[in-house]
Amino acid sequence: MNKTKRSTEKLFGLSVEEYEKISELLGHEPDGFELGIFSAMWSEHCSYKSSKVYLKTLPTEGGKVLIGPGENAGVVDFGDGDVLVFKMESHNHPSFIEPFQGSATGVGGIMRDIFTMGARPVANLNSLRFGSFSHPRTPYYLSEVVKGIGFYGNCMGVPTVGGEVVFDECYNDNILVNAFTIGIAKKDGIFLSSKCEVGNIVVYVGSATGMDGIHGATMASEEFDLKKNKKRSTVQVGDPFTEKLLLEACLEAMEKKLIVSIQDMGAAGLTSSSFEMADKSGKGMLIDLDAIPLRTAGMTPVEMMLSESQERMLIACEKEKLDELKAVFDKWGLNCVKAGEVIKEKVIKFYYNSKIYKTLDVDVIVNGPEYKRPVKKPEYLKEITPVKIDNYKIPENLNDIAVKIITHPNIASKRKVFTQYDYTIGTATVVPPGFSAAVLRVNGNKGFLLNAGGNSKYTYLNPFTGGALAVTECARNITACGGYPAAITDCLNFASPEDPEIMWQFASAVEGVKSAAVKLNTPVISGNVSFYNETAKKDGDKTYVSKIYPTPVIGMLGFIEDVNKALTPCFKDEGDEIYLLGSFKGELGGSLYMELAYGDFRQKPADLNLDYEVRLQNCLRSLIEKGFLKSAADVSEGGIFTALAENAITNPEKILGFAVDYDIKAHGLRIDEFLFSEFEQAFIVTMDKELSGRRESGIAVILKEYGIKLEKIGAVKKNIMKINGIIDLKSGKIKEGYYSVI
Amino acid sequence: MNNKNIKAGITVFPGSNCDADVYRVLNAVFGVNASFIWHKDKIKDLKKYDFIVIPGGFSYGDYLRSGALAARSPIMELVKDYAVKGGITLGICNGFQILLEAGLLGGVMLANDSLKFECKDVYLKTLNTDTPFTCAVKKNSVLKMPIAHHDGNYFATGSIIGGLNKKNGIIFKYCDEKGQITAGSNPNGSLHNIAGISNETGNVMGLMPHPERSSEKILGSEDGGWIFKSMIKYVKEK
Numbered sequence: 001m002n003k004t005k006r007s008t009e010k011l012f013g014l015s016v017e018e019y020e021k022i023s024e025l026l027g028h029e030p031d032g033f034e035l036g037i038f039s040a041m042w043s044e045h046c047s048y049k050s051s052k053v054y055l056k057t058l059p060t061e062g063g064k065v066l067i068g069p070g071e072n073a074g075v076v077d078f079g080d081g082d083v084l085v086f087k088m089e090s091h092n093h094p095s096f097i098e099p100f101q102g103s104a105t106g107v108g109g110i111m112r113d114i115f116t117m118g119a120r121p122v123a124n125l126n127s128l129r130f131g132s133f134s135h136p137r138t139p140y141y142l143s144e145v146v147k148g149i150g151f152y153g154n155c156m157g158v159p160t161v162g163g164e165v166v167f168d169e170c171y172n173d174n175i176l177v178n179a180f181t182i183g184i185a186k187k188d189g190i191f192l193s194s195k196c197e198v199g200n201i202v203v204y205v206g207s208a209t210g211m212d213g214i215h216g217a218t219m220a221s222e223e224f225d226l227k228k229n230k231k232r233s234t235v236q237v238g239d240p241f242t243e244k245l246l247l248e249a250c251l252e253a254m255e256k257k258l259i260v261s262i263q264d265m266g267a268a269g270l271t272s273s274s275f276e277m278a279d280k281s282g283k284g285m286l287i288d289l290d291a292i293p294l295r296t297a298g299m300t301p302v303e304m305m306l307s308e309s310q311e312r313m314l315i316a317c318e319k320e321k322l323d324e325l326k327a328v329f330d331k332w333g334l335n336c337v338k339a340g341e342v343i344k345e346k347v348i349k350f351y352y353n354s355k356i357y358k359t360l361d362v363d364v365i366v367n368g369p370e371y372k373r374p375v376k377k378p379e380y381l382k383e384i385t386p387v388k389i390d391n392y393k394i395p396e397n398l399n400d401i402a403v404k405i406i407t408h409p410n411i412a413s414k415r416k417v418f419t420q421y422d423y424t425i426g427t428a429t430v431v432p433p434g435f436s437a438a439v440l441r442v443n444g445n446k447g448f449l450l451n452a453g454g455n456s457k458y459t460y461l462n463p464f465t466g467g468a469l470a471v472t473e474c475a476r477n478i479t480a481c482g483g484y485p486a487a488i489t490d491c492l493n494f495a496s497p498e499d500p501e502i503m504w505q506f507a508s509a510v511e512g513v514k515s516a517a518v519k520l521n522t523p524v525i526s527g528n529v530s531f532y533n534e535t536a537k538k539d540g541d542k543t544y545v546s547k548i549y550p551t552p553v554i555g556m557l558g559f560i561e562d563v564n565k566a567l568t569p570c571f572k573d574e575g576d577e578i579y580l581l582g583s584f585k586g587e588l589g590g591s592l593y594m595e596l597a598y599g600d601f602r603q604k605p606a607d608l609n610l611d612y613e614v615r616l617q618n619c620l621r622s623l624i625e626k627g628f629l630k631s632a633a634d635v636s637e638g639g640i641f642t643a644l645a646e647n648a649i650t651n652p653e654k655i656l657g658f659a660v661d662y663d664i665k666a667h668g669l670r671i672d673e674f675l676f677s678e679f680e681q682a683f684i685v686t687m688d689k690e691l692s693g694r695r696e697s698g699i700a701v702i703l704k705e706y707g708i709k710l711e712k713i714g715a716v717k718k719n720i721m722k723i724n725g726i727i728d729l730k731s732g733k734i735k736e737g738y739y740s741v742i
Numbered sequence: 743m744n745n746k747n748i749k750a751g752i753t754v755f756p757g758s759n760c761d762a763d764v765y766r767v768l769n770a771v772f773g774v775n776a777s778f779i780w781h782k783d784k785i786k787d788l789k790k791y792d793f794i795v796i797p798g799g800f801s802y803g804d805y806l807r808s809g810a811l812a813a814r815s816p817i818m819e820l821v822k823d824y825a826v827k828g829g830i831t832l833g834i835c836n837g838f839q840i841l842l843e844a845g846l847l848g849g850v851m852l853a854n855d856s857l858k859f860e861c862k863d864v865y866l867k868t869l870n871t872d873t874p875f876t877c878a879v880k881k882n883s884v885l886k887m888p889i890a891h892h893d894g895n896y897f898a899t900g901s902i903i904g905g906l907n908k909k910n911g912i913i914f915k916y917c918d919e920k921g922q923i924t925a926g927s928n929p930n931g932s933l934h935n936i937a938g939i940s941n942e943t944g945n946v947m948g949l950m951p952h953p954e955r956s957s958e959k960i961l962g963s964e965d966g967g968w969i970f971k972s973m974i975k976y977v978k979e980k
Contacts, residue, residue, distance in 0.1 A: 150859045154890070155800040157759025241757050241803025331782075333756060420859045422890040424955045427763045441960060563960060 012039035012215060013222050018369060025364050033358055036302040037365060039215075040268035041275060044531050047368035050497035051529040054510040058517065058524040064486055065523045070280075071192055072113040072264065073183075074525025076487050076557060083190065084448065085119035086182035088127075088489040088555040090530035095148075095177040098235040099141050103148035103177045105238040105310055110179045111156060112264040115247050116313065118191040118254050119183030122426060123440055124153050125452045126163040126179050127491070127553045131172030133409040138167065141175050142417075142742075149179070150420045155240035156247065159429055160421035161438035164453045165742070167409045170460075173535035173546040178491040180452055180555040184442065191254055193263035193273075194280035196316040200260050202274075202285055202340035203322070205329050206246050206312035210295035212236050213269070213308025223496055223534045223545070242311040242334070249332040250313065258317055258325040265312040271305045273314040274340075274348055279366040281316075287340040289352040301352050316342055375507055376500035384461050387589040387603040394672050395597050402727055404596050405638045405676065406645050406734055411592070412741035413650070430563045434650060436477035436633060437558065439566040447563035449483040452555040455637070458605055458679065460549040461590045463505045465608050467512025467552050469679075472613050474556035475520050476634040479617040480683060482567045482624040483558030485520055490527035490554055495534040495547035502531075505550040513552055519610040520617075522556065567624055569633030570651040571658070575689055576630055576716040578644070578658060581623075582616050582682030582708060586673035592638050593676030606679040616681055619706035623685070628699055631686045639676035643684045645721055649735040657731040659722040660714030671726055686716060743978045750776035751791040753821065753837075755812045759799035760834065760954065767954040768795075772970050781817040788824040792977045793874075796821070798835030798890075798952060808851060808893045809839030818844050830874045830973060831946045835891055838938075838948030847941055847948045848905065849898030854891070855931030861890040863962070864929050864951055866937050867917040870910040873940055874976035875947045875969050884921045885914075885965035887951035889929055894950040896932040896939075906939055913947060914938035 011019050012035065022038050023029045030038060044050060060068035066083060067075035073087035091106025111121045126149055131138050142165075153160045158181070213236035253259050261281060263273040270292070278285050292304050299307070317325050322338065329336035343349070346362045395401055405411060418433040430447060431439035437451040451474045459466025475485040490513060495502045517524055534547040560566055588594050590605035623629050635643045648656045664674050703710055714723075721729040750768050754761045761778060768776035776795075779785070788794060802811035812818065818840070825831045825846050833841040841847045854860055866885045868876055879885070898906070906912050914937040918927040928935045930950075938949035953966030 147858075154859055154892075155757070155759075155803065157799060239803070241800060241805070244757055244759065244800070244803075419862050422859070422861045424861060424888040424890055424952065424961075425760065425763065427766060427955050427958070427961060430960055445960075 011035070013043055014039050018042060021369070033302045034360065036306050037271050037360065040271050040306055041365050042368040044497070046268050046272055048529055049369045050371050050373050050531060051492070051506065052370050053372050054507055058510065058514050060523050060525065062523050063521055065525055068523065068525050069527065072116045074487065074489065075117070075190060076525065077187070080443065081187050083185050083187050084182055084557060085114050085117045085185055086180065086489055086555065086557060087113050087526035088178055088180035088452065088491045088553070089113070089528045090491050090493060091177045091179060092174065092493060092530050092533055094235045095145060096175050099144035100148040101235050101237050103145040104152040105236045106177050106179045107149050107152040108238045108240060108243050108310055109266050110181045111158060111243065112266065114181045114183035115250055116191065116262050116264045117185065118189045119185035120251060121156070121158045121181050121183040122428065123182050123438065123450060124158050124160040124180060125450055125555060126160065126177065127452050127454065128163065128165045129171045129176035129551060130167050131175065132169040133167040135169070135172050145175070145177055146417050146420050152238055152240045154422040156244050157425050159423045159425050161423050161429055161440065162433040162450060162452065165414050165417055168456065168549065170549045173537060174533040174548050176493050176533065176548070176551060178493070178553050180489065182450065182557065189254065191259060191262050193261055193277045195261035196277055196281035196283050196342045197260060198283060198342055198344045199319060200316040200342040201319055201322050201338050202287065202342060203315040203317055203325060203336060204292060204312065204339040205315055205336045206334055207239065207242050207309055208293035208295045208335060209299065209304055209307045209312070210309045211299065211303065211307065214303055214306045223532045223536065236308045236310050238310050245332040245334055246311050246313065249329050249334055253325055253328045256324065256328065258321045258328065259315050260318060261316040263314050265314060267308065269306060269308045275362055275365050277314060277316065278346065278348060278362045282346065284343040284345045284347045284362060285340050286343055286349045286351065289350055289357065290354060291337050291339045293335045293337060301350065301357060373497055373503045374500040375504040377504050378501040384602060384604050387594065389588060389670065389673065392598055394670060398672065398675065398726055399729060401593065401597050402641050402675070402729065403737065405592055405642055407737040407741050408592060408596070409741055411638050411642055413739045414742060415739060416742055431481065431566055431568055436569050437481045437483065439481055439560065439563055441563040445562045445564055447560050449478045449481055449558035449560060451477040452553060454551060454553040456549040456551040457601065458590060459509055459552060461602070461605050463508035463550055464512040466550065467509035468516035468608055468610065470552045470554040471513055471516035471520060471522065472608065473636060474554045475522065475617060478556060478558035479621050480567065480569060480632040480634055482565055482621065483560045485522045485556055485558045487525045488517060488522045488554050488556045490524055490552060492527070492529045493533055493548060493551040493553065494531050497531045509550050509552045516610060519614055567629060567632055569631055569647055571647045571656045571686055571716045572630045574656060574716055574718050576686040577689055577712055578660060578714040578716060579685050579687065580682055580711045580713050581620060581685050582680070583612065584667065584680055584682050586669040586677045587679065588673055588677050591676055591678045593672065609681065613681055615706045616708055619702060619708040620683055622702045623699065626698060626702065628687060628691065629685045630688060633684050635678065635680040635682045635684060637678050639678045640684065641675040641723065641727060645734055647684060648721065648731050649738055655731050655735055657717040657720040658714055659717050659720060661724055662713050664724065671724060675723060675727065745773040745974060746775050748774045748792045748974060748977050749790055750774050751779045751788055751794045752776055753781065753794065753796050753817055754778045755781045755801035755815060757800045757803050758797055760797040760952065761799065763954045764795050764797045767957050768970065771957050771967070772974060774974065779817060781815045783817065785820065788820050788829065793830035793832065793973050794821060794824060796833040796837030796840050798837055801836055801840065807843065809836060809843040812840045813843035822846060825946045828943065828945050830976065832875060832973065833948040834952060834954065835950055838950055839893065841946060841948045846946050847939055848902040849896055849939070851893045852895040852897050853893050854895050859892040860929055861888065862929065863888050865917050865919055865927060866914040866951060867921050867923060868914060870913050873913060873944050873947065874973055876913060876972050878972040878975045879968045882921065884917060884919065885968060886963040887953055887956040887966045889951045891950060894930040894932065896936045898933060903934070909942050911940050911942065912936055913940055914949060
């Protein structure tokens with residue numbers, strides 16, 4: 001029997017070596033309580049034991065960053081005494097087991113991380129990955145996940161303003177649900193988990209503790225085996241109504257200065273909140289398990305410690321303010337009980353049945369293992385070579401392919417998804433979901449932009465550049481709206497880190513994220529790693545492991561001085577001129593076109609020049625700020641054709657078209673290379689025809705300053721989509737398809 | 743009379759979540775003196791307010807039925823008393839559901855016919871401009887406002903609809919951009935495309951779309967502002 005397998009069964013995910021190490025640290029074999037605590041805190045999910053060495057290399061400071069990774073979420077200065085607090089987190093495993101509750105509690109969990117810091121959540125985003133669109137289970141996952149996200153976010157009154165929905169067969173057996181929340185707080189109103197003082201009262205607030213989610217963190221640190229259905233009880237059950245009350249109660253208590261330090265009970269519940277608060281504060285705690293409000297009578301100490309019941313917080317407060325704190329939570333109808341005390345000695349002493357039950361050393365528990373796991377360049381990458389386009393005959397009817405691309409589930413409108421989310425609550429959403437980045441206004445005209453995404457297919461084909469592309473792509477979407485990329489959060493979704501090839505993918509992708517984040521000056525201020533997104537499968541007698549593509553997802557924040565100047569990607573008026581800004585290589589490797597036209601995308605995609613990228617984005621932003629442009633959109637999945645077509649139809653209230661002529665011969669391109677090459681560093685922009693005069697001087701100066709090329713390629717038309725006399729489609733018809741796929 | 747002399751009360755139940763938006767818009771956009779009324783506030787009556795808004799949200803988590811629990815909350819006794827005495831009372835979204843459950847308006851809300859939460863812009867035809875909520879709106883004008891609800895499928899028996907028709911109690915219907923009341927422009931399956939109704943005396947209105955989210959140009963529509971402007975105008979001219 002395989003050693004790891006056996007350990008998984010017996011030791012809640014701990015390896016035999018880890019078990020032995022624990023026995024050595026304790027001086028005896030762990031009992032059930034100790035094993036439960038170690039298994040949670042030393043789980044991949046809580047300890048980042050495989051990823052830590054790489055995460056340390058990411059840029060986390062500079063720019064407007066006030067607080068980087070380590071707290072519940074990162075903090076960025078927004079000026080005028082305000083700060084923005086944000087983070088993205090995965091909830092993949094629970095969502096695969098029970099998609100409605102899994103996604104709902106994912107959203108609930110990330111919002112708690114934000115208001116724990118003293119910030120009121122003001123917007124949510126999400127990145128969702130489902131299996132192939134035609135897979136029989138996909139409609140179920142899609143509808144349940146979307147319903148779960150709406151259920152929680154809508155009730156909380158936090159608008160869900162954007163995100164992405166991607167379908168790929170690599171997610172057939174492991175869907176991904178990454179949830180992002182941003183909140184706003186006063187600069188002097190930030191609360192941390194590291195401020196406990198000796199003598200503070202440890203207070204438990206929120207829902208009672210139940211049997212749900214026990215071993216959730218451990219479950220999320222394992223691959224799914226063939227008996228996955230047994231894991232149902234590990235999924236938490238969410239109650240957004242209670243969380244809304246908890247939000248209001250916490251913010252009210254913070255406003256009244258009744259809280260010294262606070263941490264939410266997320267993964268590994270009371271265990272992680274108590275040990276992490278104690279550790280970060282350099283203190284210890286007494287925890288009275290008799291005081292914990294329970295939903296199920298007779299829960300054992302280890303069950304109380306590992307429960308991941310939602311909507312709970314651990315608070316440290318000054319002794320004399322306890323009554324006032326209780327009054328606030330009482331007003332909101334929530335539990336608020338004294339559950340212990342902060343002590344000097346860095347241990348946690350658990351009381352149970354009025355006696356000391358167990359004393360555990362904080363350092364021993366929190367300083368889990370840290371691995372530099374073996375890495376090996378994946379075998380499959382040897383086969384990934386540049387596409388030899390001459391071996392591929394141009395298909396007879398490119399119009400058919402164009403329609404296939406624009407109606408591909410990954411391209412087609414996600415309107416039916418985002419209309420299930422309340423995106424207008426908060427009276428701040430200036431640019432709603434469905435465009436490149438969401439734009440929110442805060443005070444007066446000041447605002448910020450949000451975007452989340454990543455390209456896993458590209459990352460599979462080239463992990464380093466895929467990691468970088470996730471960052472640059474988010475930045476492009478923010479820049480195309482006229483914003484300045486400011487900071488990022490990352491959700492790194494991978495298969496098992498115990499596989500050296502996966503670990504190589506991980507290391508390369510993190511390196512890519514780092515390179516782009518450094519160049520674009522967007523520090524990584526928070527994030528999360530989700531490993532073990534793989535499932536053992538059986539096909540007849542054959543067993544195999546279904547693994548996701550490496551999927552780094554980035555959530556990015558951008559700033560904008562005046563939201564009135566935010567640009568949307570859609571075309572504005574008939575007669576406007578269409579330009580291509582940037583470089584155009586025309587490499588089809590890895591594109592959706594190759595997949596749909598020839599059934600083969602496993603080629604090397606075009607490289608990404610990060611220095612050029614920075615110049616290109618700065619150039620675009622200058623053009624927008626000077627008011628030269630009426631729309632801007634980047635060229636990405638589906639190529640130029642898709643960018644043009646989307647710009648014509650993404651504003652359902654004003655459907656337009658285009659006529660484009662591009663001298664492909666002069667550029668040495670095939671027509672399909674021009675139409676569908678997607679890994680380009682280029683934008684489609686439009687200008688008012690009347691601007692011609694000013695363009696000469698003003699625009700030329702900007703282009704020259706950044707060394708960027710601008711070529712006129714066509715004009716905005718009414719209802720036609722024409723390119724080089726080859727593509728000839730009707731906008732109305734394309735719109736019908738685009739909006740009806742999902 | 744200056745707008746800031748107009749006192750508006752916004753009820754807040756556990757789970758209300760549009761309270762802050764209504765508060766911001768009334769105070770910051772229209773300059774009204776609006777304040778919150780917590781559902782447990784120990785007050786005798788609501789006499790001091792020129793109008794009351796019951797904002798949207800998920801009062802009591804929508805448990806049991808949307809609005810059912812809030813309708814039985816102590817503050818609603820005061821709202822009923824206020825409304826019966828002619829006080830101007832507007833219920834938005836969940837506030838509309840609460841007014842129905844409290845019996846201040848007739849009919850019920852079913853789940854949307856899509857069985858999904860629906861958030862989008864809709865167009866509303868104003869059928870009656872002779873009310874405290876629409877007196878500043880041009881007759882038959884089309885207003886663009888967002889909806890965001892799961893249970894907005896209005897239903898009522900024939901006698902209730904008959905009563906509404908008799909008293910011009912159907913204030914808003916869902917329509918298309920041009921003002922045509924069509925099946926395609928009905929976002930939730932509401933009977934006769936009904937989006938907003940008033941009581942017999944015209945001083946209580948429930949409305950599913952959110953006027954507070956469409957009172958500023960930057961948010962894509964200022965049309966919702968006409969409802970607040972009407973209420974302000976009515977109070978001033980009273």
